[in-house]
Amino acid sequence: MLLSGDPVTSPTLEAVYTRLLAHFGRLHGPLAVRPWWPIFGDDPAFEILVGAVLVQQTRWETVEQVVQRLLAADLLSPVALVQVAAADLVPLLRPVAFYPQKATGLRALAEYLVTKYQGRTATLLARPLDALRAELLALPRIGSETCDVTMLYGGGHPVFVVDAYTRRLFARVGPAPHQHEPERWHRDRYEQVRQTIEATLTELVPAEPPVALYAEFHAQINEVCVRYCLARPRCDGPPSRRVYSRQDGRESYLDRADGCPLRKICRYYCEEQGDATSRASVDRNRGKPA
Secondary structure, eight states: OOOTTOOOOOOOHHHHHHHHHHHHOOOSSTTOSSOSSOOOSSOHHHHHHHHHHHTTTSOHHHHHHHHHHHHHTTOOSHHHHTTSOHHHHHHHHTTSTTHHHHHHHHHHHHHHHHHHHTTOHHHHHTSOHHHHHHHHHTSTTOOHHHHHHIIIIITOOOOOOOOHHHHHHHHHHOOTTSTTOTTHHHHSOHHHHHHHHHHHHHHHOTTSOHHHHHHHHHHHHHHHHHHTSSSSOOTTSOOOOOOOOOSTTGGGGGGOOOOOTTGGGOHHHHHHHHHHHHHHHHHHHTTOOO
């Protein structure tokens, strides 16, 4: 067991990815038993864009309910959505965060897609990466994270998505190249973090296609942060009992009692264990004669 003051060996991003994959199995792509991002309609590209906008500061289970509500109302396409006033969308989007603004934003996105791309979101997402990023970032309700989520999962572009879960996990685990300054995962700007991760993964895992690797790794990060690496971490388990998707089988996590698969390589966990050992030693020695 690590004692306070002992060095912590810094893991690589590859080690983090490998351990998560072994624990959760494939979450994205054709080998996933239960796809991490389920698609319910027949326009995956637009559905991913809608989901990426709705999930801003909102739990996925709420987003999924809204997506299914839009699908039931035959509004999960740009052509259909553009025919509805933003005010009429508001009740369908409640209770996602900022639902009035998101209703206006989705209506504007639909109008843009219909006007410029005949409602074909896939045509927009097939544009070259740099041009697509600039175009998406100029649209309402789309910031860096929403842009990259849409490009990766909707357009199949090799961009790594940096979200709050990514920053939290890496700041705690402390992987290279920021092993000596793990707070940089929180402090650095979005583009700095994204480029650091992409450059490191390209060097460490050259055999796996970047799109598949980035999509799978991002899904794994989200899964471990939903289950174990919460704001109040559950390092030793049991995992969170949260069921955030209505997919069959998602409740399979509810009977697990194991701990986080990253414990043995996690700086935060090792330091916490070391501090606990030191405190226990002090308590045992308290009151003993000098």
